[in-house]
Amino acid sequence: MGYFTTRNTCIKGVVSGVPENTEDNLILDLIPEEEREPLVRHTGIRFRKIVEDKSLSIEEFFHPLVEKLLEELNWEKESIDVLICVTQNQHNAIPSVACKLHELLNLEEEVFCYDINSGCSGFVYGLYTVNQVLSGLSGNNARAVLCCGDISSFLTEETDKAVRPVFSDAVSVVGIEKRGLSDDSSDMYFNLETFGKGRNAIYAETGKDANTYMRLNGIDIFNYSVKYVPKNIEGLLDHFSIDKDDVGLCFFHQANKVINEAVRKKLSIPVEKTPYSLYDYGNTASASIPVTIGVVRERLNENSKEWTLLSGFGVGFSIASVVLKLNPEVCFPPFSLKL
Known part of the structure; x- marks a missing residue:
């Protein structure tokens, strides 16, 4: 049974970033001209943000966003107790991205750091993990930074018509705080599930050039x-x-768009309740939920007293959903990262 409850924590800030470079599916040479508009209608994706400098590492993308988050929340670095990174883009097998980011940020030695290797469901899994770690810390107050995202273009073969027009590069950082007193607004309810028999729906393999590339079985x-x-x-x-x-x-x-609309319709959820960021940002892997939150940030205040549902699903095949009250103090649309 994958049902869990966490209490006494809340999301205080959401900041996302994307590369400056943009690919437009309507002028993508990989796709025949007559297929480009149907592709955009089918996927809902026109623009994708793509990193040009392949020598960069994922922690170099997280770093400026964490600095921005801390500045906007007025959090001192000394107040951070937990740093967790959710990514499938480890530049090196060891050490962890979280440890390398810890050094870049010059955080205190007592900070709890590690990585979670997860994709599409990773943001919700990361949120649950952070909440559990915070709840186990002594004292009434504690703070965590959750970093999530992938540079999917590092795993994309340029000639792959199934992958390249869909995936986009983005990272997000989220500030989460432990509260001294519990109330309804700090309760989060999770359903975390894994269907390992679907692990080959999205997988990686070594190409002819000895690089590792993501592969998709779209029907699966x-x-x-x-x-x-x-x-x-x-x-x-x-x-x-x-x-x-x-x-x-x-x-x-x-x-x-096809997958998300099929899920939405099966649940009979009104279209106005399900925001999208696909058209401008594509599929941004584990960053896609916080990216979308930033895109429609002005709607969060209107919805602050109602429940919000977050649901990540994909590579694994893994599903993670949470219901919570969401009204962060700091929330921005994705920044353009100049690296």
Whole structure:
């Protein structure tokens, strides 16, 4: 049973970043001209942000965003107790991205650091993990920074028509705080599931040039998503006795428009409750939920007293959903990272 509850924590800030370089699917030479508009309609993706400098490492993208988050929240570096990075872009096998980022940020030695190797569901898994770590710390107050995201273009073969028009590069950082007193606004309810038999829906293999590339089985991804994601969300709401009508906003992992619309319709969720960031940013892997939150940040205040649903699903095949009250003090649309 994958149902969990965490208490006494809240999301205080959400900051995301994307590369300056943009690819436009409507002028992508890889795709025949007559197929480009149907592709954009089908996937919902026109623009994608792509890193040009392949020598950069993921921690170099996280670093300026963490600095920005701390500045906007007015958090001193000495107040950070936990740093967790969710990524599939480890530049080197060891040490962890979190340890390398710890050095770049010049954090205190007592900070709890490690990585989570996860993709599309990684943001929600990371949120659960951070909450559990914070709850185990002594004292009433503690702070964590959760970093998530991938430079998916590092895993993309330029001639792959299934992968390249879909995936985009982005990273997000989230500030999470432990509260001294529990109230309804600090409760988060999770349903975390894994369907390992779907692990080959998205996988990596070594290409002819000896580089590692991401591969997709599109039909499998669609079938697993439509079959299992609605069940995961319905199970979550039913287990914790939350009425679907009391959920104001639903942030799904931005897989592609066909998959997301099939999930939305199967759940009978109104289209106005399910924001998208696909058109301008593509599928941004584990950063896609916080990126979308930033895109529609002005709607969060209107929804602050209602439940918000976050649901990540994909590589693994892994699904992670959470219901929470979401109204961060700091929240921005994605910044253009000049690296």
